[in-house]
Amino acid sequence: MKKTVFLGALTVAGMAAGASAAATLDDVKARGKLNCGVTTGLVGFAAPDANGKWEGFDVDFCRAVAAAVLGDANAVEFVPTTGKTRFTALASGEVDMLARNTTWTLSRDVDLKFDFVGVNYYDGQGFLVSKEMGVSSAKDLDGATVCIQTGTTTELNLADFFRANNISYEPVPIETNAEGQQQYLAGACDTYTTDASGLAATRATFENPQDHVVLPEIISKEPLGPLVRHGDNEWADIVRWTLNALISAEELGITSTNIGELSAAPGDNPEINRLLGTEGNLGEMLGLDADWAKRAIMAGGNYGEVFAKNIGESTPIALARGLNAQWKDGGLIYSPPFR
Amino acid sequence: MTTITDPHQGQFRLSMLLYDSRYRSLTIQIVALIGFLMLIGWLLSNTAQNLAELGKEPSFSFMMEPAGYDINQRLLDYNSQDTHLRASFMGLLNTLLVAVMGCITATVLGVIIGVLRLSPNWIISRLSAVYVEGFRNVPVLLWIVFTMAVLIETLPQPSAFRKGEASMSLWDSVAVTNRGIYIPEPLFSRSLGDIHLLGNSSLRFDVSLDLLALLAVLIGGILTSVLIKRRADILQEATGVRPRTWHWRLGVVVVPVVLVLAILGFHLGYPELKGFNFRNGIHLRNSLIALWLALSLYTGAFIAEIVRAGILAVSKGQTEAASALGLRPKRTMSLVILPQALRVIIPPLISNYLNLTKNSSLAIAVGYMDITGTLGGITMNQTGRELETVLLLMLVYLTISLTISAVMNWYNESVKLKER
Numbered sequence: 001m002k003k004t005v006f007l008g009a010l011t012v013a014g015m016a017a018g019a020s021a022a023a024t025l026d027d028v029k030a031r032g033k034l035n036c037g038v039t040t041g042l043v044g045f046a047a048p049d050a051n052g053k054w055e056g057f058d059v060d061f062c063r064a065v066a067a068a069v070l071g072d073a074n075a076v077e078f079v080p081t082t083g084k085t086r087f088t089a090l091a092s093g094e095v096d097m098l099a100r101n102t103t104w105t106l107s108r109d110v111d112l113k114f115d116f117v118g119v120n121y122y123d124g125q126g127f128l129v130s131k132e133m134g135v136s137s138a139k140d141l142d143g144a145t146v147c148i149q150t151g152t153t154t155e156l157n158l159a160d161f162f163r164a165n166n167i168s169y170e171p172v173p174i175e176t177n178a179e180g181q182q183q184y185l186a187g188a189c190d191t192y193t194t195d196a197s198g199l200a201a202t203r204a205t206f207e208n209p210q211d212h213v214v215l216p217e218i219i220s221k222e223p224l225g226p227l228v229r230h231g232d233n234e235w236a237d238i239v240r241w242t243l244n245a246l247i248s249a250e251e252l253g254i255t256s257t258n259i260g261e262l263s264a265a266p267g268d269n270p271e272i273n274r275l276l277g278t279e280g281n282l283g284e285m286l287g288l289d290a291d292w293a294k295r296a297i298m299a300g301g302n303y304g305e306v307f308a309k310n311i312g313e314s315t316p317i318a319l320a321r322g323l324n325a326q327w328k329d330g331g332l333i334y335s336p337p338f339r
Numbered sequence: 340m341t342t343i344t345d346p347h348q349g350q351f352r353l354s355m356l357l358y359d360s361r362y363r364s365l366t367i368q369i370v371a372l373i374g375f376l377m378l379i380g381w382l383l384s385n386t387a388q389n390l391a392e393l394g395k396e397p398s399f400s401f402m403m404e405p406a407g408y409d410i411n412q413r414l415l416d417y418n419s420q421d422t423h424l425r426a427s428f429m430g431l432l433n434t435l436l437v438a439v440m441g442c443i444t445a446t447v448l449g450v451i452i453g454v455l456r457l458s459p460n461w462i463i464s465r466l467s468a469v470y471v472e473g474f475r476n477v478p479v480l481l482w483i484v485f486t487m488a489v490l491i492e493t494l495p496q497p498s499a500f501r502k503g504e505a506s507m508s509l510w511d512s513v514a515v516t517n518r519g520i521y522i523p524e525p526l527f528s529r530s531l532g533d534i535h536l537l538g539n540s541s542l543r544f545d546v547s548l549d550l551l552a553l554l555a556v557l558i559g560g561i562l563t564s565v566l567i568k569r570r571a572d573i574l575q576e577a578t579g580v581r582p583r584t585w586h587w588r589l590g591v592v593v594v595p596v597v598l599v600l601a602i603l604g605f606h607l608g609y610p611e612l613k614g615f616n617f618r619n620g621i622h623l624r625n626s627l628i629a630l631w632l633a634l635s636l637y638t639g640a641f642i643a644e645i646v647r648a649g650i651l652a653v654s655k656g657q658t659e660a661a662s663a664l665g666l667r668p669k670r671t672m673s674l675v676i677l678p679q680a681l682r683v684i685i686p687p688l689i690s691n692y693l694n695l696t697k698n699s700s701l702a703i704a705v706g707y708m709d710i711t712g713t714l715g716g717i718t719m720n721q722t723g724r725e726l727e728t729v730l731l732l733m734l735v736y737l738t739i740s741l742t743i744s745a746v747m748n749w750y751n752e753s754v755k756l757k758e759r
């Protein structure tokens with residue numbers, strides 16, 4: 001008899017643990033805060049400003065989700081994660097989602113048991129070198145010392161690239177972008193390699209950015225996107241469609257300036273109406289209210305506004321839209337329809 | 340007269356388990372044991388349940404998959420196509436390397452500083468005290484990071500050598516750069532080659548026949564030298580005159596070694612600047628140096644205190660007796676005090692060796708690829724097998740620690756006071 005009681009207790013404990021893993025939306029609502037995993041500091045993508053307020057391309061996405069779910073773009077707890085700690089943080093439930101320059105790969109999706117909800121930045125891996133080295137191609141880097149962040153796809157691409165080109169290199173493993181920057185500037189490595197967007201962002205913080213160049217070769221595909229734990233499809237849907245809402249908003253011409261007017265009453269574009277909740281019940285289908293997308297867009301603007309404000313050509317990081325232009329403009333940014 | 344009556348053999352009642360002092364402690368222990376087992380059982384089943392829920396049943400097969408990443412400091416051949424198991428093996432060797440180097444340096448430092456701290460010379464003893472307190476009272480992680488920062492920021496980059504702003508030291512044989520120190524490497528032009536062990540498996544390794552030959556000759560030489568000494572002892576006892584043997588004893592060790600080196604075509608390979616970096620020579624990476632220095636200096640401070648305590652534990656009468664016999668202070672220390680002090684020193688020394696080895700897992704702070712950096716770092720991250728890798732890692736450290744303990748306990752046994 002004793003044994004059955006014991007086993008019964010175990011099952012209950014196990015079930016309780018299992019059940020809590022599923023309903024992320026309820027957890028977030030009960031907590032009143034979204035726990036969002038970001039980088040430890042990559043200016044333009046996610047970094048605290050002088051007053052300790054987090055800012056950036058990824059940060060704005062976290063805020064949009066918080067606005068959609070909780071109605072408050074500031075109800076976010078930003079959890080800094082390194083390339084190595086991010087997946088443990090997400091798998092263990094320490095964060096509800098990651099928006100952290102993370103590449104969508106098969107093994108992360110399938111084996112590590114995460115769900116990527118989309119791509120918010122199409123990127124590729126590049127090399128940063130100082131101009132005075134006189135290197136013009138990554139293939140000239142034979143024998144170079146390369147700073148590389150551990151626990152990343154870039155670390156694996158690097159090994160493949162040098163192997164495929166039959167040249168040698170000396171890897172210097174580093175934990176965070178700040179560490180990489182320090183070692184690179186001190187000349188402890190000849191080149192720093194990571195996502196080209198990350199290189200541009202890092203270079204922008206240098207004292208003399210013009211002394212450094214990103215080599216023309218892009219050696220990999222790095223589709224960066226937000227991700228959530230596998231197994232909670234309702235939550236994944238909310239995060240996915242928040243991203244799509246920001247993208248569609250740009251496509252449909254909804255901006256933070258005209259959104260008040262557009263959402264006041266149904267207009268003559270039915271998709272705008274459905275997106276902003278003046279028509280239909282898309283919000284209800286997601287388990288949210290009708291204004292969810294309106295709040296998400298108002299948090300930091302549509303996809304294009306978020307891009308321009310944080311990493312666009314008018315910022316020191318100066319990234320062109322390139323692949324990240326709307327599909328209508330020849331880019332890859334494309335949202336499925338709101339219907 | 341006293342009469343002893345047998346205790347009353349009453350019937351056993353259940354309440355006696357709690358109220359009878361004969362049974363009470365047993366009852367408490369059994370209850371505690373059951374509680375403990377239940378806790379463990381709950382933890383295990385909860386973990387298993389949650390992992391199953393996530394769809395991640397524990398499995399170790401990932402260890403045989405290709406690792407995909409490169410390791411800078413590899414003591415054996417390795418490339419990114421090798422398995423995670425081999426990558427972990429490289430990490431393990433790196434852990435052992437820094438642990439052994441650290442233990443040796445820390446012991447040497449500790450003994451010297453510990454003895455100096457007892458020196459009658461005020462300045463020397465104060466300086467030693469400053470060293471001990473300075474290193475002992477700052478977390479070792481800070482020392483590691485600090486040493487690394489100093490190496491990176493103060494030493495010249497390889498490009499400074501190209502521009503002529505820095506030059507190699509020791510007759511152009513050593514290059515000190517902020518990426519590490521390059522020293523000459525021993526090479527053999529008529530090498531005997533290697534023997535490959537364990538075929539193509541993940542644990543394969545090579546043994547250099549040159550090294551084996553050298554070791555064989557060296558050991559043979561030492562044994563011969565010991566024989567010569569024995570004969571001299573016997574002769575001295577029989578005749579009272581000790582024959583002059585030092586040149587023979589030195590000769591039998593040195594001459595064969597030099598001969599073998601000559602036969603093998605021994606020469607040094609010097610580091611030279613080629614392209615971005617120095618090539619050839621042995622590259623002591625800055626991460627290794629920083630970790631090794633910081634660990635040795637830190638642990639050395641603790642060992643110094645242990646040595647000092649050990650020496651102070653030998654009663655003053657011993658020193659006085661020794662000087663009464665006419666022994667000079669240096670010989671008193673090495674012949675009378677240290678041998679006795681060792682008995683007090685060894686047990687706490689063991690735990691310091693264990694600490695140093697475990698502290699070496701802080702390697703990750705400077706990017707030294709030890710077992711925590713490979714198995715517990717990149718492998719864990721790329722495969723997402725947190726539970727399995729951490730279990731393996733614990734097993735590895737447990738094995739290393741138990742081995743160190745066993746060896747040191749055996750040594751302790753041999754220096755212990757033998758009661759005759």
Ligand SMILES: N[C@@H](CCC(=O)N[C@@H](CS)C(=O)NCC(=O)O)C(=O)O
Binds near residue numbers: 222
């Ligand atoms: N996209 C790659 C690399 C991601 C990565 O670590 N990026 C760097 C530079 S772009 C970063 O975000 N560093 C910030 C930090 O160190 O916290 C991956 O997902 O593995």
